[in-house]
Amino acid sequence: MTPRLLVAGVGNIFLADDAFGPEVIRALARRPLPPEVRVRDYGIRGMDLAYALLDGYDTAVLVDTARHGHPPGTLFLIEAEPPGGDVVPEAHGMDPAKVLALAAHLGEEPLPRVLVLACEPQVLPDGDEDLLPGLSAPVAQAVPRTVDALHTLIPALLADPRAPAPPLGCPVESGPPHPAALPGTAAG
Secondary structure, three states, X not given: OOOOEEEEEEOOOOXXXXXXXXXXXXXXXXXXXXXXXXXXXXXXXXXXXXXXXXXXXXXXXXXXXXXXOOOOOOEEEEEOOOOOOOOOOOOOOOOHHHHHHHHHHHOOOOOOEEEEEEEOOOOOOOOOOOOEOOOOHHHHHHHHHHHHHHHHHHHHHHHOOOOOXXXXXXXXXXXXXXXXXXXXXXXX
């Protein structure tokens, strides 16, 4: 069966809470998603993810951390904006906006719908610190909640790739009713 949906973990496993995406992908190995879904850990390989976005998926869900001012461990769903001309494509790195711009630059077909299932981090080095492996407690506690959210969100997206998502930046636990708004998704 050809995968119709991509779930991509992104982040650096050596930089504290930035490892959230790869940790969620590891946890999904114990609770696999349907066969129509390709699940991959892209880590910090932005070029690989850009090319993957051109593989004909209806939808892509990126699992990452993002600072939005919520309590650490809060999950929220963001609908990515199509890349604009003000975002410069970059072949090195994993800034999601730059990866989308690179994919748009590389391909002739429209990109899939891209959602970001994000977790508010507690510890993200600013680049000057040494390596900090391991998730903070609130972000580690969000990993199983994220797996639960994906197991609800993905079937809805397979049924309708354009299923509505909460408003940009709105936490799933306080947003309008949505398939990803599961009991227990609030920061604990």
